[in-house]
């Protein structure tokens with residue numbers, strides 16, 4: 278169940294380059310939060326921008342700490358980065374559907390790009406089965422949470438478009454190696470990142486005979502299914518073969534096999 282609560286900032290620090298980590302005290306939200314869900318945040322003291330901003334729940338603790346990791350990309354996130362300890366933000370959450378955890382005999386394989394790695398951290402952190410993180414970015418500066426994922430026992434493979442770290446190329450190019458190394462084992466795939474990457478991951482895995490859970494973090498407005506600002510196309514049994522689905526209330530997680538790629 279989602280609630281609305283005032284979350285007091287415990288700390289808000291620069292992690293690397295444009296990426297920040299903020300911890301809120303928000304026990305009403307953390308107690309129901311699951312991996313893959315998000316919060317809708319009204320950024321304190323941002324009077325000229327009333328819209329909330331969505332952020333994935335990166336981590337939660339039993340003491341009520343809710344962690345999000347964000348990249349400064351515009352006015353809202355820039356303003357958020359200036360907030361200090363004890364500032365209070367109005368938070369709605371947890372919103373959206375969670376990832377389904379891997380079964381005991383399944384190896385989780387997460388494919389993440391940029392801040393998408395924040396959405397999947399809790400999934401591998403909570404997983405009994407040690408899995409894989411395939412992490413891609415434009416350059417080394419976009420590869421976030423590498424050490425944190427390693428601490429979960431996951432095997433971390435990286436790629437960058439400019440070759441500044443790990444494999445030079447696209448993160449999807451790391452998938453065949455994982456498939457080859459795990460022939461005969463049960464793999465369960467998850468992905469979060471830019472839309473282009475998610476579409477490529479979904480289609481590649483379907484071609485290989487696997488499904489995947491894709492977190493489609495589309496632009497959002499109301500965050501609760503009322504405005505249709507966040508729609509994507511999913512398959513449907515109608516004349517067109519597709520319908521619009523709201524990523525905020527029907528997602529953000531969709532099966533790769535549900536998405537309409539036309």
Ligand SMILES: Cc1cc2nc3c(=O)[nH]c(=O)nc-3n(C[C@H](O)[C@H](O)[C@H](O)COP(=O)(O)OP(=O)(O)OC[C@H]3O[C@@H](n4cnc5c(N)ncnc54)[C@H](O)[C@@H]3O)c2cc1C
Pocket residue numbers: 315330331332333334345346347348349350351352353354355392395396493494495496497529
């Ligand atoms: C479900 C969900 C989870 C998200 N989780 C995270 C997260 O964990 N960490 C994080 O840093 N960001 C996350 N985002 C994106 C985040 O909401 C936006 O970056 C933020 O709202 C931008 O606000 P702004 O005012 O700084 O930028 P604006 O001034 O509103 O926009 C600046 C630029 O960012 C682009 N932008 C805005 N929203 C998105 C989006 N959803 N996807 C891609 N580009 C966008 C705009 O098109 C524009 O080019 C998530 C989005 C969704 C829908």
Ligand code: FES
Pocket residue numbers: 496497498499500501502503504505506507508523524525526
């Ligand atoms: S953001 Fe309003 S319906 Fe999804």
